Amino acid sequence: MSKRNQKTPAMFNRRRxxxxxxxxASSLLLPHQVLAMGKKHPLGHVVVIxxxxxxxxxxxxxxxxxxxxxxxxxxxxxxxxxxxPLSNLVLGGSxxxxxxxxxxxxxxxxxxxxWVQDTVTAINPEAKKVTMKRGEIxxxxxxxxxxxxxxxxxxxxxxxxAAQAQIPHAWKAGWQxxxxxxxxxxxxxxxxxxxxxxxVPYRCPPGPYExxxxxxxxxxxxxxxxxxxxxxxxxxxxxxxxxxxxVWQNEYKGIIDYKPDNAIVEIDVANKTVTTDFEKxxxxxxxVIPPQRAGKPTQMADLLEPDYPWCEVDFLTYESxxxxxxxxxxxxxxxxxxxxxxMATSQARVCASAIVEVMHGRQPDQHPVFANTCYSFVDDExxxxxxxxxRYDPKxxxxxxTEGGGLSAAPSAQEGKYAxxxxxNIWSDVLT
Amino acid sequence: xxxxxxIAASRSSYFSYFGFILLCFLSTAxxxxxxxSSSNNIHIRSLAASCAACHGxxxxxxxxxxxxxGLDAGYFATQMHAFKKGSRESTVMHxxxxxxxxxxxxxxxxxxxxxxxxxxxxxxxxxxxEKP
Numbered sequence: 026m027s028k029r030n031q032k033t034p035a036m037f038n039r040r041r042x043x044x045x046x047x048x049x050a051s052s053l054l055l056p057h058q059v060l061a062m063g064k065k066h067p068l069g070h071v072v073v074i075x076x077x078x079x080x081x082x083x084x085x086x087x088x089x090x091x092x093x094x095x096x097x098x099x100x101x102x103x104x105x106x107x108x109x110p111l112s113n114l115v116l117g118g119s120x121x122x123x124x125x126x127x128x129x130x131x132x133x134x135x136x137x138x139x140w141v142q143d144t145v146t147a148i149n150p151e152a153k154k155v156t157m158k159r160g161e162i163x164x165x166x167x168x169x170x171x172x173x174x175x176x177x178x179x180x181x182x183x184x185x186x187a188a189q190a191q192i193p194h195a196w197k198a199g200w201q202x203x204x205x206x207x208x209x210x211x212x213x214x215x216x217x218x219x220x221x222x223x224x225v226p227y228r229c230p231p232g233p234y235e236x237x238x239x240x241x242x243x244x245x246x247x248x249x250x251x252x253x254x255x256x257x258x259x260x261x262x263x264x265x266x267x268x269x270x271x272v273w274q275n276e277y278k279g280i281i282d283y284k285p286d287n288a289i290v291e292i293d294v295a296n297k298t299v300t301t302d303f304e305k306x307x308x309x310x311x312x313v314i315p316p317q318r319a320g321k322p323t324q325m326a327d328l329l330e331p332d333y334p335w336c337e338v339d340f341l342t343y344e345s346x347x348x349x350x351x352x353x354x355x356x357x358x359x360x361x362x363x364x365x366x367x368m369a370t371s372q373a374r375v376c377a378s379a380i381v382e383v384m385h386g387r388q389p390d391q392h393p394v395f396a397n398t399c400y401s402f403v404d405d406e407x408x409x410x411x412x413x414x415x416r417y418d419p420k421x422x423x424x425x426x427t428e429g430g431g432l433s434a435a436p437s438a439q440e441g442k443y444a445x446x447x448x449x450n451i452w453s454d455v456l457t
Numbered sequence: 458x459x460x461x462x463x464i465a466a467s468r469s470s471y472f473s474y475f476g477f478i479l480l481c482f483l484s485t486a487x488x489x490x491x492x493x494s495s496s497n498n499i500h501i502r503s504l505a506a507s508c509a510a511c512h513g514x515x516x517x518x519x520x521x522x523x524x525x526x527g528l529d530a531g532y533f534a535t536q537m538h539a540f541k542k543g544s545r546e547s548t549v550m551h552x553x554x555x556x557x558x559x560x561x562x563x564x565x566x567x568x569x570x571x572x573x574x575x576x577x578x579x580x581x582x583x584x585x586x587e588k589p
Contacts, residue, residue, distance in 0.1 A: 123584045200585070371510075446520035
């Protein structure tokens with residue numbers, strides 16, 4: 026709070042500008058920040074926290090489906106979008122992080138979305154206000170889409186940036202992905218790559234197993250004496266189990282040592298050594314994927330359930346069950362739906378549609394249905410999918426997977442091409 | 458700070474994490490009752506938008522996945538039923554088509570036939586910036 030009193034004139038202007046957006050006025054606008062405020066927005070102002078798959082999609086579709094009659098402002102910390110999907114291929118070596126990184130300019134310009142690069146520090150649902158490091162903003166409705174919060178409570182030694190430079194999670198794509206790739210490249214042949222997988226639910230259920238394939242594929246081609254040790258907190262492979270087991274057995278035989286029910290208990294950062302209830306393993310390259318919970322801004326708004334760290338929502342609108350006018354979409358939503366990018370965008374569109382209807386005084390769709398797909402690459406070329414359609418069950422009031430969804434029979438190069446096409450189209454849909 | 462509202466019985470979703478609930482929700486509701494035309498039908502609009510991940514915004518794919526925008530409605534519906542029955546081979550579409558009911562297929566067919574073909578806006582990757 027004290028920081029707010031040390032405001033410079035520039036910050037003051039910025040704050041007034043932001044408040045003005047909330048009021049729908051258009052007199053104090055800075056042109057580069059507000060491209061869409063030329064006309065009035067009689068239906069109000071939606072603020073979106075988080076410019077990932079979920080948040081950006083919701084922003085775009087609210088603008089599209091309201092015929093630009095609702096003002097939308099996104100608050101995002103990063104200057105760029107970096108995709109988690111396909112980022113395991115950076116570890117395998119067939120993609121660069123620069124293939125997966127994009128700007129936010131197109132979505133802002135094409136749809137007149139206001140964009141604020143800042144970090145949220147507080148949310149006041151009663152006053153309908155969001156406070157950031159450099160200002161504050163008011164909303165009629167708030168969408169919180171922060172992704173997951175990586176939870177190092179049980180591994181405090183790994184909390185710091187310095188520790189994560191040694192032992193990255195690389196579970197949010199970006200510089201940590203690059204660091205982990207460099208460590209794998211620098212590792213001598215014959216070394217051990219150790220990966221730890223947290224108990225479900227976590228972001229991207231098949232992701233850790235895809236990562237193992239990618240590293241195995243790199244080792245097979247370039248470091249054939251090296252090994253991968255997997256310490257999985259879960260009793261078995263969480264997603265695409267049969268498919269992954271087969272690939273590991275047939276194609277990466279002798280490389281992967283998979284140990285289920287083996288949660289990390291302690292870590293020695295300096296020696297890259299992990300202790301579980303059963304053993305102690307020393308690594309040359311260590312990748313700890315920590316346990317996860319709903320993203321920080323949902324914690325600030327007190328949206329988490331008392332007995333588990335995710336947000337319950339009304340699946341017709343994605344409005345929080347705990348706080349009115351605040352919606353949650355994407356990975357922070359309660360764990361019944363898989364935490365995938367496609368799922369995040371599907372939820373975002375249902376939420377966007379519902380907000381547009383509610384702000385027009387109409388009833389939202391009472392029977393939402395949407396698709397979800399997760400592709401996983403087993404090497405640089407071949408992929409496999411899990412795909413399901415989810416339908417709202419009015420009795421249970423949750424989204425339920427319909428019969429008929431399922432998995433690829435086997436990974437294939439054709440699906441590898443379609444997986445890349447999926448990425449191209451979802452990036453375009455989200456970012457342009 | 459929060460005004461807690463009663464929390465409905467949706468906890469079951471937490472335990473269905475693995476997604477293997479094979480409860481078939483046989484819907485008898487008619488999605489079109491209020492508004493027969495697909496273009497104003499918000500149910501179909503959101504469902505169609507969830508195809509965008511693979512087929513592009515409003516069906517304007519910019520990759521090898523087929524463009525759906527402007528497809529003939531009859532052709533579209535026939536393909537969806539063929540995916541459903543398994544008479545058209547597919548890598549992934551059978552897993553999507555089976556989850557969509559006949560009424561939705563007709564409305565989706567109409568919806569996509571009405572979408573204009575457009576060249577998707579260009580999007581080029583960038584170099585990841587160094588941390589400040």
